[in-house]
Amino acid sequence: MYELIDGKATSAAIKEEIAEEVKQLVKEGAKTPHLAAILVGHDGASETYVASKEKSCSQVGFNSTVLRLEDDITEADLLEKVEAVNNDPGIDGLIVQLPLPAHINEQKIIEAIKPEKDVDGFHPVNVGRMVIGLPAFVSATPAGILELLKRYNIETSGKSCVVIGRSNIVGKPMSILLSQKNDFGNATVTLCHSRTPNLKEVTGQADIIIAALGRAEFLRADMVKEGAVVIDVGISRIRSDKTKSGWKLLGDVKFDEVAPKCSFITPVPGGVGPMTIVSLLRNTLLASKREIYK
Numbered sequence: 634m635y636e637l638i639d640g641k642a643t644s645a646a647i648k649e650e651i652a653e654e655v656k657q658l659v660k661e662g663a664k665t666p667h668l669a670a671i672l673v674g675h676d677g678a679s680e681t682y683v684a685s686k687e688k689s690c691s692q693v694g695f696n697s698t699v700l701r702l703e704d705d706i707t708e709a710d711l712l713e714k715v716e717a718v719n720n721d722p723g724i725d726g727l728i729v730q731l732p733l734p735a736h737i738n739e740q741k742i743i744e745a746i747k748p749e750k751d752v753d754g755f756h757p758v759n760v761g762r763m764v765i766g767l768p769a770f771v772s773a774t775p776a777g778i779l780e781l782l783k784r785y786n787i788e789t790s791g792k793s794c795v796v797i798g799r800s801n802i803v804g805k806p807m808s809i810l811l812s813q814k815n816d817f818g819n820a821t822v823t824l825c826h827s828r829t830p831n832l833k834e835v836t837g838q839a840d841i842i843i844a845a846l847g848r849a850e851f852l853r854a855d856m857v858k859e860g861a862v863v864i865d866v867g868i869s870r871i872r873s874d875k876t877k878s879g880w881k882l883l884g885d886v887k888f889d890e891v892a893p894k895c896s897f898i899t900p901v902p903g904g905v906g907p908m909t910i911v912s913l914l915r916n917t918l919l920a921s922k923r924e925i926y927k
């Protein structure tokens with residue numbers, strides 16, 4: 634029988650811990666942590682994510698600001714907005730919600746964010762520091778996955794881990810973190826992607842599989858060994874005539890088929906997703922306490 638890894642309950646518990654810490658810090662005279670988000674344009678998914686981040690900030694007692702900008706803003710004007718937040722001592726963390734309109738160079742915007750305020754952990758300075766094991770803001774989804782492994786006492790040391798997907802935000806940092814000489818590292822990691830031959834043979838050997846390729850129900854039962862731990866990062870919105878909204882969310886794992894072979898598995902929704910926002914809150918708290926860059 635498998636155990637479900639409940640990201641919803643875990644994230645709620647962590648939010649309470651953060652709220653408690655914030656209350657204590659403010660009582661001791663520290664400033665209230667403040668997260669700023671820049672939202673360019675009116676993309677539906679981005680609006681939803683930013684609203685959810687705002688709500689989470691208020692749940693834990695943070696201040697938050699959303700700068701809403703029109704999608705015809707020039708790159709130069711957006712860079713100025715980023716610079717203004719960089720120089721605002723009242724703001725601890727800044728995220729620029731992605732994707733940005735096509736006429737704006739995303740990488741240039743990410744690199745304009747001061748590493749000390751880059752709570753998304755996307756700036757090359759934070760990525761580089763993470764790779765060599767220095768204190769860094771770590772991308773929220775991999776950080777959330779490590780937290781789930783930790784809270785469910787899932788051993789990674791000496792285990793064989795397979796990460797499917799090589800995005801800069803999830804797959805790549807995940808593979809590095811799991812192989813670090815560190816708590817919840819020390820795994821032997823294989824990073825698979827669209828050019829990996831015999832994927833089924835590779836995943837079939839894994840003690841832990843992280844599916845982060847963004848293809849609905851890609852991981853099937855015949856790709857997983859008995860007793861494996863399966864972490865599903867996918868969220869594909871698929872049309873459905875069985876739900877009220879007309880949409881359903883599917884992960885990268887064919888859950889009903891894979892779950893019976895697992896020791897632990899995350900559901901979609903309610904697995905990795907809620908942990909991502911909690912990691913962003915944690916990073917913002919670290920930024921306000923100046924714990925990464927002293």
Ligand code: GUN
Nearest residue numbers: 728729730731732753773
């Ligand atoms: N777009 C999708 N996910 C993310 C994220 O984690 N951070 C930002 N800034 N944009 C996103």
